[in-house]
Structure formats: C-alpha cells, structure tokens
Amino acid sequence: MADKVITCKNLTKKFGDFYAVHNISFDVSQGEIFGFLGANGAGKTTAMRILCGLSYPTSGEASVAGFDVYTQQERIKQNIGYMSQKFSLYENLTVLENITFFGGVYGVPAAQLKERSRQLIAKLGLTNEAKKLVASLPLGWKQKLAFSVAIFHEPKIVFLDEPTGGVDPVTRRQFWDMIYEAAANGITVFVTTHYMDEAEYCDRVTIMVDGKVEALDSPGNLKSRFDVTSMDEVFYRLARNAVRSGD
Numbered sequence: 705m706a707d708k709v710i711t712c713k714n715l716t717k718k719f720g721d722f723y724a725v726h727n728i729s730f731d732v733s734q735g736e737i738f739g740f741l742g743a744n745g746a747g748k749t750t751a752m753r754i755l756c757g758l759s760y761p762t763s764g765e766a767s768v769a770g771f772d773v774y775t776q777q778e779r780i781k782q783n784i785g786y787m788s789q790k791f792s793l794y795e796n797l798t799v800l801e802n803i804t805f806f807g808g809v810y811g812v813p814a815a816q817l818k819e820r821s822r823q824l825i826a827k828l829g830l831t832n833e834a835k836k837l838v839a840s841l842p843l844g845w846k847q848k849l850a851f852s853v854a855i856f857h858e859p860k861i862v863f864l865d866e867p868t869g870g871v872d873p874v875t876r877r878q879f880w881d882m883i884y885e886a887a888a889n890g891i892t893v894f895v896t897t898h899y900m901d902e903a904e905y906c907d908r909v910t911i912m913v914d915g916k917v918e919a920l921d922s923p924g925n926l927k928s929r930f931d932v933t934s935m936d937e938v939f940y941r942l943a944r945n946a947v948r949s950g951d
C-alpha cells in the first residue's frame with residue numbers, strides 16, 4: 705500500500721461555539737489526486753489551512769508529509785506547494801521573475817535556479833513570453849504558470865484551492881493534464897473545486913457538508929452508491945440539505 709502522506713483523525717476547528725470543521729477523518733496516499741468538495745461554507749478552506757500549517761486545530765490529530773499540524777508547522781510548509789485562485793503570481797513581475805522569485809522562496813538551490821527556470825519556461829511553451837509581465841498573460845496561462853511554480857521545488861504535496869476558477873472547460877482540461885503529470889511523478893494533489901467535471905478526474909473525492917465528511921470514495925463508487933450517472937447528482941443529493949451558505 706502506498707505511503708500515507710496526509711492523515712487526519714477527528715480533526716475539529718471551532719470558532720467560538722461554531723464547528724467550522726467537525727470530527728473529520730481521512731488518509732491520503734502518495735501520488736493520489738484527492739478532491740475536497742463542499743458547498744460554500746462547508747469548511748474546506750478551514751481544513752485546508754490547518755493541513756498547510758497555517759492554522760491550529762481545536763482538537764483531533766493530523767499529519768502532513770509525516771509532520772504534526774500542532775508542533776511542526778514549519779516543516780509542513782517546507783514540504784508542500786500551495787496555489788489558490790486568489791493568491792498566486794505577482795502580476796507586475798515577468799514570467800521569468802516570478803519563477804525565480806518563488807523558486808528562491810521555496811528553497812530551490814541557487815545553482816539550479818537559472819537552468820531549471822529555463823527548462824520550465826520551454827516546457828510551458830512560454831519562451832517568447834519569459835520577459836513579459838504576468839499581467840499580460842491570459843488567465844488560463846497564469847493558472848498553469850502558478851501551478852508549475854507551486855510544484856517547482858518538487859514538494860511532496862500540492863494544495864490547490866479552486867485553482868481553475870473562471871476559465872473555460874478546454875483550459876481546465878489542459879490544467880488537469882498538468883495535475884495528472886505531477887501525480888504520476890509522485891506528487892500528491894489535494895484539490896478543492898466547485899466544478900463537478902473536475903471531481904470526476906480525482907482518484908477519490910470527499911464531500912463536506914456543514915463541517916463534516918458526508919462521503920469519501922472514488923467518483924465511480926459514489927455514483928453507483930447513489931445510482932446516478934454524474935458527480936453533479938451525487939453532490940446535489942448530499943449537499944442539498946446543507947444549512948450553511950458560507951460568507
């Protein structure tokens with residue numbers, strides 16, 4: 705059995721008396737693409753922030769890349785990559801400057817930075833854009849670049865928080881080809897999304913409802929359990945009774 709790179713048991717986060725995340729438990733294996741779904745306010749971001757070493761749980765246990773979320777937050781940060789729709793690249797730096805900046809921040813050795821940046825730009829087909837500002841790139845390209853930057857230092861796990869928001873289905877599909885490649889190279893992918901076609905691409909999917917894990921299985925098994933043909937319907941069955949609507 706593949707190594708468990710994320711484990712979480714009865715993980716709970718309270719804000720005052722309110723359970724944003726309530727007793728969630730799951731394991732994620734190395735190289736797995738793990739989808740984390742839920743309606744607005746379900747608790748996804750809260751849970752993800754704990755797993756990224758950015759916030760402490762109220763109770764329960766969790767480890768990421770073998771490090772404890774209470775006592776080893778800095779070690780966790782060294783072993784993960786992170787990308788969100790909201791926080792990604794510097795628009796007023798060029799493509800090359802963004803890659804070298806984040807590569808440096810994430811600890812890519814200085815001696816390798818120049819050559820690896822060149823290779824990445826060539827792989828992305830952005831050689832002619834290397835000296836252009838990121839602001840001038842189409843959104844889909846920004847997202848592909850942001851993902852490449854998030855895994856540039858070869859982390860064990862990459863956390864993606866709604867990475868493809870706002871782009872068309874073809875560009876999303878291309879983005880997912882990059883996710884598959886990263887997973888095939890052994891990087892574990894933990895991804896939140898509101899797009900149910902993307903849920904179909906995951907190895908396993910968790911559906912959170914009001915802070916709890918309501919379902920956790922492969923898309924195929926979830927569809928047969930509910931006797932439906934799409935993840936959209938699975939999601940609707942589970943999330944329709946949610947009381948939270950987020951903020």
Ligand SMILES: Nc1ncnc2c1ncn2[C@@H]1O[C@H](COP(=O)(O)OP(=O)(O)OP(=O)(O)O)[C@@H](O)[C@H]1O
Pocket residue numbers: 719724742743744745746747748749750751948950951
């Ligand atoms: N710092 C906080 N203080 C109080 N309540 C909070 C805090 N952060 C989040 N919450 C609440 O916890 C619940 C879960 O929020 P969270 O952002 O984790 O949901 P989410 O599933 O990521 O939603 P979305 O898809 O809208 O991002 C929401 O009801 C939110 O209002």
